[in-house]
Amino acid sequence: MLKSLSIKNYALIENLHVSFDNGLSIITGETGGGKSILLQGLSLILGKRADFSSLKDNSIKCIIEAVFDITNYDLKSFFKDENLDFDDQTIIRREILPSGKSRAFVNDSPVQLKSLQLLGERLIDIHSQHETLQIVDDNYQFKVIDALAGNASMLKRYREELNQFRVVRKELDKLMKLKSEVIKEQDYNTFLLNELLEANLVEDELVELEEEYETLNNVEDIKEKLATSYQILNDEEQGVMSRLSELKTNFTKLANLSSNYNNLFERIRSSFIELDDIQIEVDRLLEHLEANPERLEQVNARLGILNNLLLKHGAMDLRELISIRDQLLEKCSVTENLDDTILKKEAELLEKQKTLDHLSKDIHEKRRSAIPNLKQQLETILKDLGMPNAKFSIQLNYTTNLFSNGKDELLFLFSANKGGNFLELKKAASGGELSRIMLAIKWVLSNYIKLPTIMFDEIDTGVSGEISNKMGEIMLDMSRSMQVFTITHLPQIAAKGHYHFKVYKEDINNITQTKLIRLNHDERIVEIAQMLGGIEMSSSAIAHAKELLN
Structure with a gap:
């Protein structure tokens, strides 16, 4: 989980330090208040390329530092593979120098951006409407089904066998080319x-x-x-x-x-x-x-x-x-000896093929068994999210091709309306519907696998009323097993959080700065009341805010 975040000399942020806890954290603020700057700074920690123009004062360096508790993330092998010192309290730091150069460190060891990106994927999932498009990707859809099917260990063995198969096949191809x-x-x-x-x-x-x-x-x-x-x-x-x-x-x-x-x-x-x-x-x-x-x-x-x-x-x-x-x-x-060598290599390849066929068949059967459960869970939760006629048709076809995750081809079809035709997700669902589908999928996943910290960036755009209330309940439910952040404009969702942070701009010595503060209970009442009724808060807005918080 993300324990703390420090940002110095980045965009409109001069010096910011904030600590976080497990559970559901809400981040609110007026449009243009600086929430995007906060996300951009966090993205640098996750391996995004740095931009010199982002320095607030280009005469001194920018430092962004995050502390993560990775005790339960099973990352020791990753740290070993990347030749990094492992620590349960891992510190990631990015520096942008006035020269325009950028440096990255994990536990004070310098790292390449590629390593930082790989680590970042395992620590935080920043989800916005743009990232919603990943649910139309086959690999992500397989990830969801395999989570429900419990295929993790079998897929790991399959990939190991597939790597060996490819090595042997490459050796055989080389021998055949040599023979030719x-x-x-x-x-x-x-x-x-x-x-x-x-x-x-x-x-x-x-x-x-x-x-x-x-x-x-x-x-x-x-x-x-x-x-x-x-x-x-x-x-x-x-x-x-x-x-x-x-x-x-x-x-x-x-x-x-x-x-x-x-x-x-x-x-x-x-x-x-x-x-x-x-x-x-x-x-x-x-x-x-x-x-x-x-x-x-x-x-x-x-x-x-x-x-x-x-x-x-x-x-x-x-x-x-x-x-x-x-x-x-x-x-x-x-x-003279080449034919004998080729025969032995062909026999070895055949054995590898048999092993992969056996594993891929088992993976296929477990996926096939998991699909009805996934379909039922998604349709149920989408009904609560204001999509009562949402239906899925998930088709799994066993092929002769060896893919990186088995021999299956997956067709994830969706219909939003009663009597509507089943189409691919990207063709059948609007942006707002895709956001709700992604939220439903994330919730399902959180019940089966250990997900990293997730940050929902205005995933509630375009919804209101009871649907937004249900969205908040889903995110609250997810936060019982993982750390969840949500950036929202909806008071119904803001009231669900265990913690509430406000992003705002403040003019100090005629210089605009972005600030982030943690609100106490009374401050939350005021913030939610303003979200309900605007700056001029009515007594009914305050009462409604208290009701939501309770």
Whole structure:
């Protein structure tokens, strides 16, 4: 319930603080007195977007704060989901800064407007003639029937199962789409894979083949250069080995004469041994080097295959090409297992479907059983509200479609006059009739589910006399199980309240301000008497006011 409301620097309100109690609270005031400003301020607490132009003084911030007792609202899971600190006495605060920015807080934790709106829906239901249109909405009509049917727990389970069903169906759709794509690509992927498998790719092969190709392709030139090198080393007169042999002989003799030449002798001897080994290696290379046109053709063909594959797949080297081959292997293996996976997923989806069918059937049966009771209650209460010929035809059809609340389609038809045709509510009822129908529905709902605080904003427009008296009794009856506010111009309704607040304007230092005060018993007599007879109250108006209050 709403415990208190504070508004600072909003529209015509400079500083307002008021406390509220459970039961039925009446709010009255002259037209233009500021009741709409009060509602607009409260709407900000419920997540409505802020408007900088609403600041009374745009040099300081506007603060609107409300305290709620949410002990019996079963909101702990909501607070946990929204990552908010739970407190039985929850404080919601909105701030509009001079910069135009707006901030929202729940128990001093900053929140997004979306979270505030979700919380607000669970705390206060502001009902005006505009909100009356929600009764023509299917979702709201289902809410009413399900309240009477006691479907809350079953609907919760149905929605959980439906979410799981949708997840599985999405997974199956993804698999089927993959299969369709795979089928299109399968032949091509298989061709590419076989091509790569037949190539017998080896990571370092390309480098080795390129070296072999260069050797085979230049064999005559290589042979010529090796032969020349061998001749340089082995010429009998001018060859390097012959001249180095003479040099070695000279230094052998010098080393025998003096140890000063030993180092040079050892270096010459080592060079002789190294060059002798080079000579042997050059001779070996010459001996094994020969032209091989057939092998050259094979190497060239192999290089052509590998380079074409690199170009075809856009690979930089054989390592990347091998990676592409392995990816194709994986794709093709997935294709083989895909049908089994799809069959398992289809079986899982079928089980979910059976569960949903069973739950939706039970929900349907409970709704069907509740409809006569709802119809009877609404028609009875509307008769008391001056609509003696009001009749409902509520049609519930079980379909094959899975909706968010079952498999039913609902047709809520209404006739206001005897012998009249049944039509959709929005076509069959006037604005005033819709207001009375909504009041009747709210009353029925309050007997079955825990409703949030409700505020009726001039729902009694267009009615008077005994009907307004009955409206007041209905709201009073609702207030026994919930907190009810009603903004009214009718004295018959105003007299029903446990508490009475008056909204009025007052000029202070030539500045108009909106005020809200709680009336005591004597002040209520005066206010109701003025509602009956105007500012100039007669003794009969005062007597009538006292009679209404008693």
